[in-house]
Amino acid sequence: MPAAILVALKFIFVALVYLLVWxxxxxxxxxxxxxxxxxxxxxxxxLTVVRSDTQNGLEFDVRQPIVLGSGGEAxxxxxxxxxxxxxxxxxxxxxxxxxxxxxxxxxxxxxGKRVTAVVALSRGDSIQIGKxxxxxx
Amino acid sequence: MVRAHGPPDPMSRQAEFVFVCGSGGLAAFxxxxxxxxxxxxxxxxxxxxxxVLAVAFGLLxxxxxxxxxxxxxxxxxxxxILAAVGFVTIYRLDEDLAGLHSWWLLLSATMSxxxxxxxxxxxxxxxxxxxxxxLALAAGLVAIPSLGSGSDLIWVAWESGPALVLDPGEIVKLxxxxxxxxxxxxxxxxxxxxxxxxxxxxxxRVTTVxxxxxxxxxxxxxxxxxxxxxxxxxxxxxxxxxxxxxxxxAYLVGGLGAGILWLVAGPWLSGGIQTRITVWTDPWNQPEGxxxxxxxxxxxxxxxxLSGTGPGLGDPGLIPDSTTxxxxxxxxxxxxxxxxxVVLAAYALMxxxxxxxxxxxxxxxxxxxxxxxxxxxxxxTALSVAGVVGLLPGTAMPIPFLSYGLxxxxxxxxxxxxxxxxxxxxxx
Numbered sequence: 001m002p003a004a005i006l007v008a009l010k011f012i013f014v015a016l017v018y019l020l021v022w023x024x025x026x027x028x029x030x031x032x033x034x035x036x037x038x039x040x041x042x043x044x045x046x047l048t049v050v051r052s053d054t055q056n057g058l059e060f061d062v063r064q065p066i067v068l069g070s071g072g073e074a075x076x077x078x079x080x081x082x083x084x085x086x087x088x089x090x091x092x093x094x095x096x097x098x099x100x101x102x103x104x105x106x107x108x109x110x111x112g113k114r115v116t117a118v119v120a121l122s123r124g125d126s127i128q129i130g131k132x133x134x135x136x137x
Numbered sequence: 138m139v140r141a142h143g144p145p146d147p148m149s150r151q152a153e154f155v156f157v158c159g160s161g162g163l164a165a166f167x168x169x170x171x172x173x174x175x176x177x178x179x180x181x182x183x184x185x186x187x188x189v190l191a192v193a194f195g196l197l198x199x200x201x202x203x204x205x206x207x208x209x210x211x212x213x214x215x216x217x218i219l220a221a222v223g224f225v226t227i228y229r230l231d232e233d234l235a236g237l238h239s240w241w242l243l244l245s246a247t248m249s250x251x252x253x254x255x256x257x258x259x260x261x262x263x264x265x266x267x268x269x270x271x272l273a274l275a276a277g278l279v280a281i282p283s284l285g286s287g288s289d290l291i292w293v294a295w296e297s298g299p300a301l302v303l304d305p306g307e308i309v310k311l312x313x314x315x316x317x318x319x320x321x322x323x324x325x326x327x328x329x330x331x332x333x334x335x336x337x338x339x340x341x342r343v344t345t346v347x348x349x350x351x352x353x354x355x356x357x358x359x360x361x362x363x364x365x366x367x368x369x370x371x372x373x374x375x376x377x378x379x380x381x382x383x384x385x386x387a388y389l390v391g392g393l394g395a396g397i398l399w400l401v402a403g404p405w406l407s408g409g410i411q412t413r414i415t416v417w418t419d420p421w422n423q424p425e426g427x428x429x430x431x432x433x434x435x436x437x438x439x440x441x442x443l444s445g446t447g448p449g450l451g452d453p454g455l456i457p458d459s460t461t462x463x464x465x466x467x468x469x470x471x472x473x474x475x476x477x478x479v480v481l482a483a484y485a486l487m488x489x490x491x492x493x494x495x496x497x498x499x500x501x502x503x504x505x506x507x508x509x510x511x512x513x514x515x516x517x518t519a520l521s522v523a524g525v526v527g528l529l530p531g532t533a534m535p536i537p538f539l540s541y542g543l544x545x546x547x548x549x550x551x552x553x554x555x556x557x558x559x560x561x562x563x564x565x
Contacts, residue, residue, distance in 0.1 A: 001173050009170055010447035014475050016163055020156070020218045021483050027148045028211050028486050031493065 045097060047090070050126070051133035054079045059137070065091040067102070068129060082106045082130025088115070097121040097136065106130050148210040153198055160217035161191035167225030167448050174449025186228065189239040190221055193246040197553065200250035204257035205561035211490045212553055215483050216538050222480060223539035226467050227460050229449055234460055238541050245547040249554035260562055261503065261555075306367040307544040310517075311551055313371050314378075314509035321382040322502040369396065369532070370516045374509055381508050382501065400530075413531030420527065430457050430533065434466035434525045438477075445473030460541040462533040465525045480539065481522065488515035491556050498563040507559045510552045 049058040055078070060066075066075040071085025078087060084104040091098045101108040101115045108115040109128040121127070127134045148156075165187040172179050194217040201208050220242065228235035376392025379385070400414075416423060420431040433456045440451060453459045453467035460467070469477045491511025498504040517536055524533030535542050537549030 001176060006170070006174060006447055006450065009173070010445065010450075010472075013163075013167060013170055013448060014444070014472055014479070016166065017218060017222060017472075017476070017479050020159060020163065021215070021479050021486070023156070024148075024211060024215050024218070024486055025482070028490055028493075031209070031211060031490075 045092060046137040047127070047134045048137055049132060050135045051131070052079065053131070055132065062090050062092050062097055065089060069102075069104075078129055078132055080130035080132045083132065087129050088127075090121075099127060104129075148214070150198070150202060150210060153210045153214060154195065156214040157194040157198060157217045158191050160194065160214070160221040161187040161189075163218065164190045164221035164224045167221070168228055170447070171225065171229045171449035174447065182228065182232070185239065186224055186235075189242055190217060190224065193242040194220070196243075196246045196250055197550065200253045200554075201557055201561075204253045205557050207564045208557035208561040209490060209494060212487060212556055215487045215490070216549065216553055219480065219483050219487075219538035222468065222472075222476070223464065223541075225448055226453070226464060226471070226539070227541050229471065230454055230460050230467065234541055238546070241541075241543045241546045244543070245550040248547060249550040252551065253554050253558065256558060261506070261558055304542065304544040307542075307548040309367060310370060310374075310513055311548055314374060314506065314513055317375055317378045318502055318505035318509055321378055321505055322500075367534075369399070369520065370513070372396070373516055374512050377512055378505050378509050381495070382505055417527065417530035430463065431525075431527055431531075433457060434463045434533065435527060437463075437466040437470035438526065441470040441473040441476075443474045445469070445471045445476055447471060458533075461535040462521065462540070463525055464536065464540045465522050465533075468539070469525075481518075484515065484518045484536075487511075491515075494556055494560045494563070498559060500563070503559045503563055507556055510555050510559075513548070513552055 046059060046061045049055045052058075060076055067086050067089050068074055068076050068078050068083075069085050069087040070078050070080060070083040074086055082105075084102070084106070086102045087104040088102055088108045089100045091100075098118050098120055099108065099110060099115060100118045106129075110119055110121065110125055112128075121136050123136050125136045127136070165183040168183040168186045172182065194213055197213055201213070224235060224238065224242075227238050372395055373392055376388045376395075379388040416431055420435065423429070423432070437451070437453055437456045437459075440446065445451070448471050451470040453470045456463050456466050456470070465477065465480070468480060488511050491507055491514060495504050495507035495511060498507055514537060517534055520529065520532040521534045521536050523529040524531055535545050537545055537552065
């Protein structure tokens with residue numbers, strides 16, 4: 001086997017290793033940069049979906065601002081035809097969670113009242129987005 | 138519970154399978170290159186390399202899909218690349234050893250699959266009190282043979298020879314991570330108080346911590362005499378994990394202080410350590426003695442230069458322990474700086490993924506377990522590379538996935554399985 005071919009094959013071998021590691025590296029970078037979708041919370045910082053066609057029982061905690069909606073940009077996906085892409089934002093406040101509507105088409109309701117400004121939430125409150133109802137735990 | 142719309146899966150399960158087969162192909166290609174360099178054309182070894190890598194890691198993927206379906210898909214592909222590079226290096230140095238290594242890969246994958254099945258029912262969970270004294274006892278028992286006057290860390294040796302030796306050091310490391318994670322998560326308050334009694338601590342619970350710590354100290358001293366690398370890793374793991382659990386920087390400072398003290402006082406404590414430091418300070422003047430390890434490793438790396446001699450075209454056989462402790466030098470000789478950099482990058486990716494799991498985990502026990510396992514991957518690799526290039530005295534040690542060894546390969550697969558299980562349970 002001519003030495004030149006062996007040298008060329010050596011470079012191909014190393015290049016293949018780089019290619020494989022590069023593929024993992026891009027996947028890891030994507031994963032590391034992604035927002036954690038569930039974070040730890042105490043009483044009054046968690047939500048549970050109590051009425052939905054497909055998401056009953058879904059639980060999540062809010063330790064940083066998160067956006068609910070049906071679009072790919074939302075932190076928590078709401079599987080509801082009446083939900084806007086970016087529907088509402090939840091934020092952990094000093095004392096409790098706060099909720100703001102993000103100009104959704106169908107509106108956001110807390111305990112049956114349409115949200116027009118930022119509202120503070122407490123345990124047991126129900127949030128309605130389209131047909132989906134979430135409860136503050 | 139329904140899975141929420143989280144971050145998009147960075148790699149699909151199908152992509153993972155394709156990737157693992159790609160690593161098998163890489164190993165086969167490497168084996169072909171080695172044989173071409175020897176002017177041989179043989180299809181069987183290349184085919185065997187492909188089958189072993191694809192089956193071993195494929196088995197792990199099947200087990201993960203069955204018993205930890207939400208596990209991160211980022212760990213196994215990286216490990217399979219490293220195992221492929223390691224396999225080619227071992228095959229190039231010793232074909233028979235590569236044959237044995239194939240069996241160790243398959244055995245380790247089977248064992249980790251069985252482990253994944255065993256924990257799938259109840260999960261890793263928090264098993265409550267009573268576990269850490271048992272783990273401490275296990276660590277002590279495993280470490281006892283290393284306290285003896287034997288020349289090496291041989292715990293279980295079959296009659297066939299040194300190829301079948303189990304290294305208790307690997308078991309000690311795994312058991313101590315589990316011990317630290319359990320101890321620190323259950324007795325977080327004790328360690329946060331720096332070992333002092335506080336009003337919030339029940340003295341009866343505090344006193345039960347001490348015997349474990351004393352035993353741990355004995356293990357450290359015992360292992361330190363025979364195997365300084367393992368003792369440094371165990372100590373480092375404790376300090377970093379205690380810092381993770383308590384947020385007290387004193388543990389990190391203490392660990393660093395102990396490391397420096399070991400460097401300064403080591404030569405007076407043990408002849409072995411003294412020799413290592415002498416060799417480290419002047420490797421070139423001891424060509425025939427124990428200095429061979431460092432000097433030959435450096436010669437190997439130098440011969441490899443930027444792009445290496447090419448698989449099968451160098452002389453890594455001249456490097457002592459080139460299939461185990463100095464495997465990094467053997468890789469450097471045949472794949473050059475280009476090869477060693479990508480190998481280090483792969484380890485870094487695994488450690489980043491592991492710590493990512495630890496950071497996103499909500500349970501303290503899971504956090505510490507994932508953090509400790511990531512340290513177990515990164516720590517020995519960093520120390521070993523530092524030892525090979527002469528940054529630290531004589532810390533060159535076998536590294537998971539790249540080096541030959543049964544206990545080492547098993548430990549590597551166990552680390553993968555534990556990290557995958559934690560990421561499945563935490564869904565991070």
